[in-house]
Amino acid sequence: MRKVVVIGGGAGGMLAAGRAAECGARVVLLEKNSVLGKKLSITGGGRGNITNIAPIDALVAAFGAGGKFLYGAFNRFSNQDLRDLFLRLGVPTKVERGGRVFPESDRAGDAVAALERWIRGLSVDVRTGQRVQGLVAVDGHISGVRVYSGVIPADAAVLATGGVTYPKTGSTGDGYTMAAEVGHTVVTPVPSLSALEIREAWVGRLSGLSLKNVSAKLYSGQKKVAEEFGEMLFTHFGVSGPIILALSKTYAHLKDKSNVTLVINLKPAVSVEDLDARLVSDFVQPRLFKNYLPELLPRIMIPVFLELSGIPADESLNKIRAKDRKRIIELLTNFRLTVKRARSADEAIVTAGGVSIKEIDPRTMESKLVRGLFFAGEVIDIDAVTGGYNLQAAFSTGWVAGECAAQD
Numbered sequence: 001m002r003k004v005v006v007i008g009g010g011a012g013g014m015l016a017a018g019r020a021a022e023c024g025a026r027v028v029l030l031e032k033n034s035v036l037g038k039k040l041s042i043t044g045g046g047r048g049n050i051t052n053i054a055p056i057d058a059l060v061a062a063f064g065a066g067g068k069f070l071y072g073a074f075n076r077f078s079n080q081d082l083r084d085l086f087l088r089l090g091v092p093t094k095v096e097r098g099g100r101v102f103p104e105s106d107r108a109g110d111a112v113a114a115l116e117r118w119i120r121g122l123s124v125d126v127r128t129g130q131r132v133q134g135l136v137a138v139d140g141h142i143s144g145v146r147v148y149s150g151v152i153p154a155d156a157a158v159l160a161t162g163g164v165t166y167p168k169t170g171s172t173g174d175g176y177t178m179a180a181e182v183g184h185t186v187v188t189p190v191p192s193l194s195a196l197e198i199r200e201a202w203v204g205r206l207s208g209l210s211l212k213n214v215s216a217k218l219y220s221g222q223k224k225v226a227e228e229f230g231e232m233l234f235t236h237f238g239v240s241g242p243i244i245l246a247l248s249k250t251y252a253h254l255k256d257k258s259n260v261t262l263v264i265n266l267k268p269a270v271s272v273e274d275l276d277a278r279l280v281s282d283f284v285q286p287r288l289f290k291n292y293l294p295e296l297l298p299r300i301m302i303p304v305f306l307e308l309s310g311i312p313a314d315e316s317l318n319k320i321r322a323k324d325r326k327r328i329i330e331l332l333t334n335f336r337l338t339v340k341r342a343r344s345a346d347e348a349i350v351t352a353g354g355v356s357i358k359e360i361d362p363r364t365m366e367s368k369l370v371r372g373l374f375f376a377g378e379v380i381d382i383d384a385v386t387g388g389y390n391l392q393a394a395f396s397t398g399w400v401a402g403e404c405a406a407q408d
């Protein structure tokens with residue numbers, strides 16, 4: 001009987017362990033925390049956005065450049081297969097806005113508990129509180145896994161240690177070191193899907209402001225590198241919310257982060273010409289500028305907007321000159337913020353970077369360098385936007401890695 005050791009008891013590791021056991025292997029699962037699935041249990045605000053019903057092409061697209069690597073895994077174990085598995089394990093799921101899938105109970109913890117019951121039911125030897133220190137490879141083949149007390153012999157190992165973000169859940173980047181020690185290239189891990197810190201000090205005065213139906217463009221120098229439409233939020237340090245998290249994925253992958261700006265269009269549904277026409281017709285009134293602004297902007301933005309426009313608050317609308325009107329339109333449609341940096345790994349949702357996909361066989365998740373070594377989940381250099389894609393990737397790669405690790 002083949003012995004498979006799975007390192008890491010998160011989403012990818014639990015699927016790998018369960019599937020390897022189903023395929024007839026003797027499986028040991030080593031998790032350094034005292035419980036399994038610590039990160040999975042806090043996903044989706046504790047509700048667990050476990051996958052997305054999007055077709056495979058769209059799942060792949062959510063990962064950007066490296067997404068094609070996942071075709072094989074998504075085909076082998078799809079989003080529907082995942083929902084079927086959870087149903088079989090007593091966790092029916094439901095679909096929400098944007099195709100996001102959650103447990104019907106709205107509890108990510110139910111998904112964790114079900115997976116743990118499943119793998120224990122398959123006689124997986126679950127050892128918590130066990131931090132793996134390294135891989136043992138002899139003649140280019142895995143022969144064991146090193147823990148504090150010695151070496152656990154293995155015919156195959158699945159490395160499913162996650163990324164470097166939210167380290168309090170256990171993902172502290174150990175897997176990158178282990179993979180590098182046996183010769184793998186690790187693309188520098190950086191936080192992705194995180195809030196962005198902004199240089200302009202006045203953003204703090206907008207803290208708590210939520211903007212809906214705005215567009216935000218990310219520029220590197222003069223070049224537009226990404227654009228999103230939807231909802232964003234100002235915080236005491238900068239900006240956050242769904243469209244910012246989506247843009248932060250592009251930011252994470254930028255090589256030069258020295259001159260990055262975020263340009264917000266507060267009126268994306270109106271053309272500049274129509275906006276100008278509206279202002280021209282309104283600016284015949286003898287009203288004060290400051291009393292007119294609430295028609296254009298959320299109240300909390302007005303003091304900052306007045307400062308940036310340079311137009312006196314008590315200016316009468318009919319005195320505002322064409323040059324200043326242009327400035328108002330510019331601020332409404334190109335509200336410019338300078339990105340200082342992404343929030344730290346402690347707060348980011350996912351890690352960009354990881355074990356190079358060039359060195360992993362996408363059909364099996366096996367290392368091309370070390371026989372018997374398999375990879376699952378975020379330790380691999382793949383990362384997607386929010387929406388359930390990252391967990392689906394961890395589950396699919398875990399399934400494939402477990403199945404292939406169990407085969408001789």
Ligand SMILES: Cc1cc2nc3c(=O)[nH]c(=O)nc-3n(C[C@H](O)[C@H](O)[C@H](O)COP(=O)(O)OP(=O)(O)OC[C@H]3O[C@@H](n4cnc5c(N)ncnc54)[C@H](O)[C@@H]3O)c2cc1C
Binds near residue numbers: 037050174379
């Ligand atoms: C707050 C938050 C919310 C999220 N929400 C969503 C969401 O709703 N939908 C979605 O798709 N994605 C979400 N994600 C991302 C998703 O959780 C991860 O992409 C996914 O959990 C990765 O799974 P994994 O199994 O690769 O790694 P992890 O879940 O991080 O599991 C890795 C495990 O390995 C263990 N480990 C690490 N090193 C060792 C070692 N040396 N020895 C033994 N064990 C070790 C860790 O303790 C950990 O339990 C969220 C992430 C965060 C932080």
